[in-house]
Amino acid sequence: MDECLIHSQFFGGKEYRQLESRPDLLTSTSSSPSSPSEEKRVDHFDLELPDGDVVRVNKRPGLDAFLKSVSSQFEVHVFTAAMSVYASPVLDVLDPSGSMFSQRYYREMCVYDESLNVYVKDLANLDLGHPMGRVVLVDNNPMSFLSQPSNGILVSNFYDDPEDATLGAVEGVLERIEGEEDVRGTLDNMFGLRDALRDVRENGPRR
Template identity: 40%
Template sequence: MLSDKQKPIRRQHRFHHKRRRFPVKKIKSITVIASIKKSIVKCRHHLTKFLSELARIVTPSCHLKGFEILGQEEKTQFEPNNVNIGPRLQLEFETSFVPPVLVSHRNLLPPLGSDKKGTIVLDLDETLVHSSLDPPPSRYDFSVSRIMDGVTINFYVLKRPGVDEFLEMISKKYEVVVFTAGHEAYASKVLDTIDPKGFILHRFYRDSCKHVRGKFVKDLSEMGRNLRKIVIVDDNPKSFALQPENGIPIKPFFGDELWDRELMKLAGFFERCDVFQDMRDAVKQYLEGAKD
């Protein structure tokens, strides 16, 4: 039994250990602050997603390595079986062998009327045109727009000198195809503008590229054409890394070369190279002459 002197002391001890409660106003303030922080994080996420998508609309330019880096899980090494065949056939075997996990699409073109007719595959950005975003540059030929997440994005397009004449000239002898790593929503509008007469017979976009070792690659072996009769022109050689003998790297066009003659030089080359049984031999001769 406690004495009377101890009872007040005990009651006072219990009083000091009662749980303190925050005022209602303070609890509301904490809730509001947490809600604001959550909104900021959400807005930041949407902004990052928007800017990332914007940066990927057009073809990545070659001075930025030309390709997007994919996740580590996309990087797959592969090697063909060791077969004792000739050097050219060995190269075709190596470059055309791709495991099923790397194949996203089969870009088979419709049959040609003649097996002797060649096919020219052209890149778009920095090869045929140069595009830039707002603010408008001092010089451009036309503009196209794309709505993304409710925002209108404007692209100001400058045609490479001689592109109109080039397309018309090569279309007389060859099947002309454009293969770009740009999105269809952007690239299709550009192609509709630069090719009103329909010299370009077929178009392929980013979703037709193949992901190989973290890069966008254009695989010519899936286009339904004999590799002896097909040539690709691109400002980034990495895009035709699977068939390097079929590729002609062209000087990138950034819009500041007023007297650029690269397309006209190519037009002259294509005018003559149809006499070759294998267009890869013509490409080799052209590149060796360019070095000299």
């Protein structure tokens, strides 16, 4: 979810997401949720969380059309390392009718890897009801794929780029592999995550 579909900026001091290096866009845009910068050209919405914190959510360009399209063709699940107190209200806005996301999985469904200090998204822990060869994980964090690297579509980080065209490219990949009985061989060839993450397991992340 975070930096993959959306990018959130918090006006309080809490952090609900996985610890990653993120730019502090608030310092260059707006000091309050009521005064968005005129230079801000990506679609966004402001949201008050159940605990009172306020968040501005930047939507990756084309997000609404992407979600509508892929959910009409595929079974779409959201798997995030973020805390549900933040992620659930955001997803409610993105899918107000509850018709696009079949299931939502939050931080408690991830596997925390102490050696790498990262939450891993192990698809085997989810009750997906499909063979693994027909399951795809789209994520911006390579570490998310550690358990099933051959199922991954790796995308770039999104923060606030109005020219970003990533979601259209993802839809193109999905259309390419839609008819394959087992998508893992094609994804291995396209993204090479299996070999790259084997190196991470053996030698640790590169710095």
